Amino acid sequence: MSTKRVQYPWYKKEDTDAFFALFQNNLANFVVIAVSMLGMGFPAEIVFGKVIPGAAIAVLVGNLYYAYSANRLAQKEGRIDVTALSYGISTPVMFIFLFGVLLPAKQLTNDPELAWKIGLAACLISGLIEVLVSFSGNWIRNHLPRAAMLGALAGVALSFIAGEMLFKTFELPVVGLLVLAIIIIGIIGKISMPFKIPSSLFAIVIGTVLAYALGQANTAKISEGLSHVGFYPILPTFGAFEGMSYLFGPLIALFAVVLPITIYNAIETMNNVEAMAAAGDSYDVRECQAVDGVGTMLGALFGGAFPTTVYIASVGSKWMQAGRGYSILNSIVYIFAAMFGLIAAMSAIIPVAVIAPILVFVGISMVATAFQSNEIKYFPAVALAMLPYFANYIMTRFNGKAAEVVTGVSSGIVPLGQGAMFTGIILGAIAVFIIDRDFKKATVFSFVGALFSFVGLMHAPSLSLGAANNFALGYIIMGLFFTYYIYAGVNDEGIQQKNQSFSTD
Numbered sequence: 001m002s003t004k005r006v007q008y009p010w011y012k013k014e015d016t017d018a019f020f021a022l023f024q025n026n027l028a029n030f031v032v033i034a035v036s037m038l039g040m041g042f043p044a045e046i047v048f049g050k051v052i053p054g055a056a057i058a059v060l061v062g063n064l065y066y067a068y069s070a071n072r073l074a075q076k077e078g079r080i081d082v083t084a085l086s087y088g089i090s091t092p093v094m095f096i097f098l099f100g101v102l103l104p105a106k107q108l109t110n111d112p113e114l115a116w117k118i119g120l121a122a123c124l125i126s127g128l129i130e131v132l133v134s135f136s137g138n139w140i141r142n143h144l145p146r147a148a149m150l151g152a153l154a155g156v157a158l159s160f161i162a163g164e165m166l167f168k169t170f171e172l173p174v175v176g177l178l179v180l181a182i183i184i185i186g187i188i189g190k191i192s193m194p195f196k197i198p199s200s201l202f203a204i205v206i207g208t209v210l211a212y213a214l215g216q217a218n219t220a221k222i223s224e225g226l227s228h229v230g231f232y233p234i235l236p237t238f239g240a241f242e243g244m245s246y247l248f249g250p251l252i253a254l255f256a257v258v259l260p261i262t263i264y265n266a267i268e269t270m271n272n273v274e275a276m277a278a279a280g281d282s283y284d285v286r287e288c289q290a291v292d293g294v295g296t297m298l299g300a301l302f303g304g305a306f307p308t309t310v311y312i313a314s315v316g317s318k319w320m321q322a323g324r325g326y327s328i329l330n331s332i333v334y335i336f337a338a339m340f341g342l343i344a345a346m347s348a349i350i351p352v353a354v355i356a357p358i359l360v361f362v363g364i365s366m367v368a369t370a371f372q373s374n375e376i377k378y379f380p381a382v383a384l385a386m387l388p389y390f391a392n393y394i395m396t397r398f399n400g401k402a403a404e405v406v407t408g409v410s411s412g413i414v415p416l417g418q419g420a421m422f423t424g425i426i427l428g429a430i431a432v433f434i435i436d437r438d439f440k441k442a443t444v445f446s447f448v449g450a451l452f453s454f455v456g457l458m459h460a461p462s463l464s465l466g467a468a469n470n471f472a473l474g475y476i477i478m479g480l481f482f483t484y485y486i487y488a489g490v491n492d493e494g495i496q497q498k499n500q501s502f503s504t505d
Contacts, residue, residue: 008074008082011325018322019329020198022086022311026059026334027346028200028358029089033306034347035355036098042112044228048344050116053234054304055089056338062087062295062308063331067324069283082281083318084327085273085288086311087295092153092366093265093307097122099160100257100421102305104396108251114243118251119305121243126262126307127296133266134289147370147378148428149264151385152421154370158386159393162363165356172353175216179207180357187361200358207354217351225348229341240300252463257421265292265309272310279318377435385428392417415468419458426452430478439485446479 030052037047063084070084101122105115169176185191186199193202211217247254266289273285288310296307317326337343370382395417399406406413416423426449433442452458453475456467 004078006074006078006080008071008080009323009325010328012323014321015323015325015329018083018086018317018320018326019333022088022317022326022330023333026088026330027343028204028355029091029094029306030055030334030338030343031347031350031355032359033089033094033098034343035350035352037102038347039352040098040103040106042102042106042116044344046112046116048228048341048347049232050237050239050303051305052343053232053338054237054299054302055306056304056334057234057302058295058299058304058306058308059088059334060331061298062291063327065291065295066310067327069287070281070324070327073281073283080323081321082324083276083279083314083322084324085276085283086314086317086327087292088308088311088330089306090265090268090309091362092157092268093126093261093309095161095362096153096156096257096261097306099164099396100156100261101254104254105246105251107396107400109246114246116305117239117243118246118254119243120237120240120300120303121247122254122258123300123305123307124240124297125247126258126265127293127298127300129259129262130266130269130293130296130307131290132293133263134286134293144263144425145378145381145429145432147374147381147432148385148425149260149267150370150373151382151428152260152389152424153264154367154382155386155389155392155420155424157363157366157370159389160363162360162367163393165359165363168352168356169360172211172216172351174214175207175211175351176353176357178210179203179354180360182206183357183361203358204350204354207357208350211351211354216353221351222349225345228344228348232339232341232344234302234335234339236301237303239303250462255457260421260425262307265307269310272314276310276314276318279315281318378432381428381431381435384431385424388416388420388423388427392420415459415471418460419452422452422458423449426458430482434482439482443479443482443486446475446482450475450479 033055034047034052037051038044042051066085066087070082074080074082097119102115102119105118106112109115109118169180182193182199182203186193186202193199197205208217212219212222269289269292270285273283273288276283292307292309299306299308367386370386371379374382391413394406394409395414399414399417426445429445430442430449433439433445449458450472453460453468453471454466456463458468459471460467
């Protein structure tokens, strides 16, 4: 440890490139939030007057704290090549909150303001959970199979993000397909764009210009976007506490989404901080999880409904040899952009079909990560964990207006879609433990499935004792079947041969 104080710069030229990379990442998230919420029917005064400023507060607090942490690490180790952690709205979690919390709340209450308050309550609880997880994150990480958790999230990604956004892409094919090509070339193919412009930024600019040039977008949108420029004061709100009565009441089933995605978020922070340590800057994982939780809660208290996290882009900033200046500048820029309606203007001007292909990539990246982060033998578990959200998608999109059609396809669609996150995790975990021949844990998760079904967290429209007795009985029978194998013994060689044959196909 160094005892001599070093002159760690507030800003250096390398911070400029890192700032634009982080700015683009956060900008895409803010635009997606605005476009998606407006499309769901949330009024502009809530989206631009409450949600965006509240999210900007979370970004401000987190970025400034991580800039402070970078200076502390620089002084501790006596070096000036320390890079601050990148921080912002968690992209995967953002989509889960959009389509797994806000959308269901809006559909069930038919009240945009109340749905927003329920989202605030969920966000506040999520932040609190992450703070608590910071004390036990390693235990949860060790006991909840990654294949199950990431598989369930991949189900959301494939149906609500990649699938839904691909539909939006093809609504405006002349523009959407070009933007999709840019994303495939630049992000998937890793081929540089002209003038080395970041691929997603290039896609947004080219796609927007082309849409208006070809008359595929209404020029009135430009005036509409500019009309949003103004002053949006950042004020605290008690909306989260008003939403609590609903979150702990008729909409308590939303915890089936909030709890696992928060655990995922905490693990994402853990993984990204560990990646940064491998790159040369070692930060305290538990502290970072706590900071993310506090930032999330502060954002909720100012109207933001989306949890935050440390970005994996931190490693990219390290490669760019950035310091702390890029983090400070990012926080300041977003506060001004939120307060003066610049994000609102961009959200109105940029067509949805331009943003959609970028989100298709985000969705398929989440699916790919679910497989890449697991051994080949766990692929079936990942796939199984994904399936409940296909049912949830059909239920969410069609059951309200075409219930008879959905039931005609299969009476199992709706109950499978209810509490899909828990169902996906439980089925995926059972598959993981069977693959590992840990029948005791498979039995435990089967009985957990029975309990969740009995109280209505899964396979039921609302919480109540005896909510889904048939499903509870089914999970109990499943658990008893696994219990037999605890004592019967299994042929190790046969299991290994099956796994090997699967991996080589």
